[in-house]
Amino acid sequence: MTPRALIVDDEPDIRDLLGITLGRMQIQVSTAADYASAVRQLGSERFDLVLTDMRLPDGDGLDLVEWIQTHRPGVPVAVITAHGNVEAAVRALKLGAFDFISKPLDLAALRRLIAATLKLGRQADEDTKRRTRLTLLGDSKPMQQLRQMIAKVARSQAPVHISGDSGTGKELVARMIHESGPRADGPFVPVNCGAIPTELMESELFGHKKGSFTGAVADKEGLIRSAEGGTLFLDEVADLPLHMQVKLLRVIQEKAVRPVGETREVPVDVRILSATHRKLEELVKAGKFREDLYYRINVIELHVPTLRERLDDVPPLVDMLLGRIARHMGVPQPEISDAAMDKLLGYSYPGNVRELENVLERAVTLCSDNRVEPEDIQLKQGVGLDLPSVVDEMAADGLEGQLEHIEREAIVKALEQTRYNKTRAAELLGMTFRQLRYRVKKLGIE
Numbered sequence: 222m223t224p225r226a227l228i229v230d231d232e233p234d235i236r237d238l239l240g241i242t243l244g245r246m247q248i249q250v251s252t253a254a255d256y257a258s259a260v261r262q263l264g265s266e267r268f269d270l271v272l273t274d275m276r277l278p279d280g281d282g283l284d285l286v287e288w289i290q291t292h293r294p295g296v297p298v299a300v301i302t303a304h305g306n307v308e309a310a311v312r313a314l315k316l317g318a319f320d321f322i323s324k325p326l327d328l329a330a331l332r333r334l335i336a337a338t339l340k341l342g343r344q345a346d347e348d349t350k351r352r353t354r355l356t357l358l359g360d361s362k363p364m365q366q367l368r369q370m371i372a373k374v375a376r377s378q379a380p381v382h383i384s385g386d387s388g389t390g391k392e393l394v395a396r397m398i399h400e401s402g403p404r405a406d407g408p409f410v411p412v413n414c415g416a417i418p419t420e421l422m423e424s425e426l427f428g429h430k431k432g433s434f435t436g437a438v439a440d441k442e443g444l445i446r447s448a449e450g451g452t453l454f455l456d457e458v459a460d461l462p463l464h465m466q467v468k469l470l471r472v473i474q475e476k477a478v479r480p481v482g483e484t485r486e487v488p489v490d491v492r493i494l495s496a497t498h499r500k501l502e503e504l505v506k507a508g509k510f511r512e513d514l515y516y517r518i519n520v521i522e523l524h525v526p527t528l529r530e531r532l533d534d535v536p537p538l539v540d541m542l543l544g545r546i547a548r549h550m551g552v553p554q555p556e557i558s559d560a561a562m563d564k565l566l567g568y569s570y571p572g573n574v575r576e577l578e579n580v581l582e583r584a585v586t587l588c589s590d591n592r593v594e595p596e597d598i599q600l601k602q603g604v605g606l607d608l609p610s611v612v613d614e615m616a617a618d619g620l621e622g623q624l625e626h627i628e629r630e631a632i633v634k635a636l637e638q639t640r641y642n643k644t645r646a647a648e649l650l651g652m653t654f655r656q657l658r659y660r661v662k663k664l665g666i667e
Contacts, residue, residue: 224339225249225266229259229273229285230301235326239272242328246335256280263293270338271298275309283313290317297338297376301326311520314379333490337378340403357393358541359534363526367394370523375401380473380518382458383496385525388575391496392456394525399452404492407451412444415460422465424481433482445478448491458495458518459504463511470514493518528570528577535566538574542581543593551655555585557593564595571601582663583628586656629664632657636666 224247228239231254240250251266253259256279263271271289275282282300289298297319302310310321320334357364357371374381375398383391392411399409417425424434428443445453455461461469472478473493477486495518504510528535539557547554561584570576584597631650639645647657 223247223249224269225251226335227251227253227259227262227268227271229253229256229271229277229282231255231274231276231278235274235301238326239331242331243335246332248335248339254278256285259285260288263289263296268293268296270335271296272301272335273298274301275303275306275313283309283316286313286316286318299334299338311379314377314520317373317376319376320378337403357390357397358537359531360537361526361531361533363531364534367523367525371397372401374398374521374523376403377521378492379520380493380495381521381523382501382519383494383523383525384501385496385498386527386573387498388573389525389527390574391498391525392454394523395452395454395456395494395496398494399454399492402492404451408448409452409454410444410448411454411456413456415457419462422462423468426465427468427478428480430480430482433480437482441480443478443480445472445491446487446489450490451492453491453493455493455495455518457497457499459497459499459501459510463509466511466514470511470517473514473517528573532566535577536562538577539565539581542578543585546578546582546585550585550659552585552653553591555588555591555593558595560595561593561598564598564600568600586628586652586660589651625664628660629666632660632664632666 226243226248228236228243228250229252230236230239236252236254240252243250248269251262251268253262256277259271259273262268271285273282273285277285286298286300289296294317298317299319300310300313300321302313302321302323306323310323313321319338322331322334357368371394381395381398383394385391395411396409399405412426414422424437424441424443426444428441428446429437431437431440455469472489475486476490477488479486501510501515501519505512505515528538539562543557544554565577565580572579580598580600581593583599584593587599588594588597632646635646635649636643639649643657643661644654647654650657652660
């Protein structure tokens with residue numbers, strides 16, 4: 222079926238130019254000179270995309286974006302803005318526009334935008350299927366709102382910043398945005414900004430040219446270019462040093478990168494998603510994060526709620542996590558007693574879902590008769606629902622480290638006593654061979 226587009230602009234020359242450009246792309250074009258005419262056509266005809274000017278004689282493009290989101294939510298819309306009117310473009314993206322292009326029109330960029338917009342429409346059914354593979358468990362109100370926002374921003378090209386405490390699932394949210402959008406067929410490249418040594422960061426992100434420095438024995442593409450046509454997820458973006466923040470800002474603005482040792486910039490087509498557990502606003506005030514970069518990456522912000530804000534979701538999470546842990550261990554999924562579940566529901570989880578998973582891993586390892594009881598649930602003492610919501614993350618991490626240290630010592634001692642006979646060591650520890658093998662691998666003992 223031939224794709225159909227609606228062009229909304231009060232300038233005849235612009236309508237003609239756009240009509241010719243889209244016609245050469247084998248797209249059937251209808252036009253409207255104002256808001257009222259556009260709404261009439263959208264109400265009675267099928268369109269695969271809408272391209273609208275921001276300024277219309279009887280309204281503006283933002284009004285039309287809102288109308289489409291309400292009455293024709295499956296139709297992607299892109300807006301045309303005046304040169305340098307970034308504020309209007311951001312407002313359009315927040316309302317649900319797919320992307321924007323500035324005047325004077327760059328026809329090559331326009332063709333790329335239209336191709337991506339049509340791809341979005343064609344992939345609508347496939348995207349629904351994808352969302353069933355990656356999902357956020359829980360029917361609490363915060364999670365329902367989060368899923369709705371993910372579905373909305375996935376259709377956009379706008380940068381999204383994902384905030385939330387450590388362990389809440391920020392990377393999962395980023396993956397869902399990627400897989401629910403038009404870039405789903407492209408790569409998803411996660412980058413932990415805090416894990417790359419400062420001296421290697423520029424080369425890792427931007428790539429380098431052979432011979433540009435000692436050890437550069439071959440050209441390197443870099444992580445940004447490896448995300449071409451897909452999504453770049455910058456986790457813990459607050460850990461970027463200031464000089465790298467400047468370079469990242471230019472990538473976002475110019476949509477191009479310059480590898481180390483290269484004299485020219487290389488165009489790149491990636492969507493930027495970012496995340497951090499730190500408060501970027503405070504870092505900006507302290508001069509530790511650039512304000513201009515903050516506004517570029519934070520066009521749309523999604524907040525991932527803590528587990529203590531959605532304790533109603535604990536039971537389905539427990540069921541899912543027990544199943545996953547059991548599959549990894551190669552054992553049947555254990556049952557969990559009502560008393561054990563009550564104990565889990567009375568805890569505030571400073572380490573969020575990640576802490577819940579660690580607690581359940583230990584419980585599956587320690588339980589008898591394939592049933593988790595309260596004594597198998599090891600929680601940090603004194604961390605209950607009566608404590609303040611803000612908990613020191615470092616303290617939680619310290620606890621996890623201490624518990625793993627105890628487990629490691631017990632397993633190593635059992636292995637030494639049995640001369641590394643894992644079957645006998647498992648018997649000594651009161652667990653199955655598969656459970657011991659899983660813990661040995663998990664704790665990095667061998």
